[in-house]
Amino acid sequence: MTYTDPNDPNRPTVVVDPAPVYTETTETVVVRESNTGWWIAGILGGLVVIAVMFILFNRQAPQTDDQILAAEVAAAEAEARALEAAAAGQIAGAQASVEVARADAARAEAEARAAQARTAEPVVIEREVPVVVQTPAPAPSTGGTAVVTPTTPQG
Helix, strand or coil: CCCCCCCCCCCCCCCCCCCCCCCCCCCCCCCCCCCHHHHHHHHHHHHHHHHHHHHHHCCCCCCCHHHHHHHHHHHHHHHHHHHHHHHHHHHHHHHHHHHHHHHHHHHHHHHHHHHHHHHCCCCCCCCCCCCCCCCCCCCCCCCCCCCCCCCCCCC
């Protein structure tokens, strides 16, 4: 192995020129004609035309002022009927509530009277009553039919 000192001033200098490098490449570009963009544009255009026709043919005829006023009057009448029905329902509910309250008050009053009657001391009234002694009725005869009257004692 040989050693050369890189710091040696007597060292020989060797200069090597690089050889020129030439390479040839062939690039092939294939151009194909494509109609995809035109197809997409055509389909979108057709959809736009169909949408415009749909919008134009489905429009309602413009309403006249008389029709608009008649519709507003009908709507106001319907709203008035709805409010009247709601008020009638509220009145009926209030009347039912009043009737329930009256029934509750009557029941409470009856319970209060019954409680007062249970707590009150009984009143004893003494008086002399004449005693009536009834005599037994004669036995019916065997030959006839028996007649029962309300005053006949049953015994």
